[in-house]
Amino acid sequence: MKYFNLRLFKEISFLIWLLLIIFISIVSYIVYSNNQTRQSNIIKSSFENIYLKKIIKEITTNLEPRYTTINYYSKAGDTYESIISSLLLDKEEKKLILDTILSVNSLKILRINQRFIFKYDHLSEKKVREFIIETDKKNEIIFSKKINKENFNIKKLEKNFQKNLVYKETVITNSLYNSAVSLGIKPNIIIEFARLYGFQVDFQRDIWKNDSFQIIYEEFVNENNKVVDTGDIIFASLNLQDTDLQLYKFEYDKNKIDYFDENGKSIKKTLMKTPINGARLSSSYGKRKHPILGYTKMHTGTDFAAPTGTPIMASGDGKVTKAGWCGGGGNCVKIKHNSSYQTVYAHMSKFGRGIKKGVRVKQGQIIGYVGSTGMSTGPHLHYEVIENGKKINSQKLKLPSGKILKGQDRKMFEVSKIKIDVLKSNLISKMN
Numbered sequence: 001m002k003y004f005n006l007r008l009f010k011e012i013s014f015l016i017w018l019l020l021i022i023f024i025s026i027v028s029y030i031v032y033s034n035n036q037t038r039q040s041n042i043i044k045s046s047f048e049n050i051y052l053k054k055i056i057k058e059i060t061t062n063l064e065p066r067y068t069t070i071n072y073y074s075k076a077g078d079t080y081e082s083i084i085s086s087l088l089l090d091k092e093e094k095k096l097i098l099d100t101i102l103s104v105n106s107l108k109i110l111r112i113n114q115r116f117i118f119k120y121d122h123l124s125e126k127k128v129r130e131f132i133i134e135t136d137k138k139n140e141i142i143f144s145k146k147i148n149k150e151n152f153n154i155k156k157l158e159k160n161f162q163k164n165l166v167y168k169e170t171v172i173t174n175s176l177y178n179s180a181v182s183l184g185i186k187p188n189i190i191i192e193f194a195r196l197y198g199f200q201v202d203f204q205r206d207i208w209k210n211d212s213f214q215i216i217y218e219e220f221v222n223e224n225n226k227v228v229d230t231g232d233i234i235f236a237s238l239n240l241q242d243t244d245l246q247l248y249k250f251e252y253d254k255n256k257i258d259y260f261d262e263n264g265k266s267i268k269k270t271l272m273k274t275p276i277n278g279a280r281l282s283s284s285y286g287k288r289k290h291p292i293l294g295y296t297k298m299h300t301g302t303d304f305a306a307p308t309g310t311p312i313m314a315s316g317d318g319k320v321t322k323a324g325w326c327g328g329g330g331n332c333v334k335i336k337h338n339s340s341y342q343t344v345y346a347h348m349s350k351f352g353r354g355i356k357k358g359v360r361v362k363q364g365q366i367i368g369y370v371g372s373t374g375m376s377t378g379p380h381l382h383y384e385v386i387e388n389g390k391k392i393n394s395q396k397l398k399l400p401s402g403k404i405l406k407g408q409d410r411k412m413f414e415v416s417k418i419k420i421d422v423l424k425s426n427l428i429s430k431m432n
């Protein structure tokens with residue numbers, strides 16, 4: 001009995017093992033073959049996609065759209081004439097557009113940062129069928145023309161935007177730009193913030209981790225509560241290692257806006273020390289062996305090494321007295337700021353948009369880009385400051401500060417400052 005049982009057990013266990021092996025083989029075969037077809041399907045579909053994409057790319061890149069749109073923001077020194085003449089249109093059409101604009105009374109004065117939108121129809125003989133000029137953030141004038149009609153219809157339109165005041169604050173963790181972006185601050189506000197502080201702060205060297213800033217600025221939202229544009233910075237405070245730099249927007253005269261510190265002093269200096277961002281001072285003012293001529297010569301400017309194409313700013317408000325070739329200086333720009341100060345910027349790769357002799361420029365405006373034209377061993381900006389006809393060391397220059405508000409202006413400023421401070425507390429309390 002015992003013997004029999006053992007035999008039976010052996011046979012059954014053999015059978016179980018056999019069944020188990022067959023079962024495992026079937027399962028693994030199914031899994032394997034399923035996988036095979038899936039793999040080949042993936043390869044097939046991705047191949048089809050690449051093929052399709054290639055075709056889509058080919059049929060789209062060779063085609064020109066019928067309608068194109070050109071956006072332009074007016075800059076210092078622009079006129080309606082200069083803007084229209086830069087368009088790719090025939091003479092007659094340019095004249096029609098210019099005459100149409102000049103016939104509108106509310107467009108008599110062209111301000112900086114006015115937006116122009118030109119819509120081109122490449123099928124029609126006269127290309128511009130519609131163009132729009134924004135007179136300010138909330139108003140625009142639409143010029144449109146029916147097919148085969150000669151003249152434009154002029155329509156004024158008030159945009160249904162709501163102006164909101166936004167308060168943001170943060171501790172700077174990696175860079176000012178990244179911290180601002182992560183708060184949702186729009187790039188043009190960040191650029192304006194950097195431009196305003198550019199006279200006091202060297203963004204490469206003065207800002208440290210855990211410094212902080214606060215800002216109030218205007219934002220325009222449409223009916224769907226979507227931000228469509230930004231306006232002015234109203235207030236900002238940059239809290240650096242051992243200084244707090246505050247600035248308040250103030251209208252000190254009709255339509256004349258500037259930024260002042262808490263003591264009513266304009267944050268602008270008459271000249272910037274370093275009219276370029278992120279550059280390294282590579283050669284200072286004084287006697288040195290000339291890198292190309294080889295002999296010792298007075299270096300009458302300051303050199304800042306920076307990559308080709310880095311924007312160069314006007315170091316102060318003024319009038320361009322030269323924008324052209326200066327021999328050893330290559331492409332250069334000269335600016336007369338007032339009766340005593342002039343500045344020179346040499347070796348540029350190209351000039352800023354609209355920069356030519358006679359044009360007025362604003363401090364911080366881009367007048368050209370770093371290059372290595374003329375007598376130069378590598379891309380850099382050669383910057384000269386001329387005081388009463390004599391070249392001086394820009395880095396030792398005791399910079400005369402800008403406007404200080406006095407008398408009635410100062411009183412008005414104090415009132416406006418208090419209003420802004422109250423606004424700030426209100427905005428902060430709304431955050432919590």
Ligand SMILES: [Zn+2]
Binds near residue numbers: 299301382
């Ligand atoms: Zn130099």
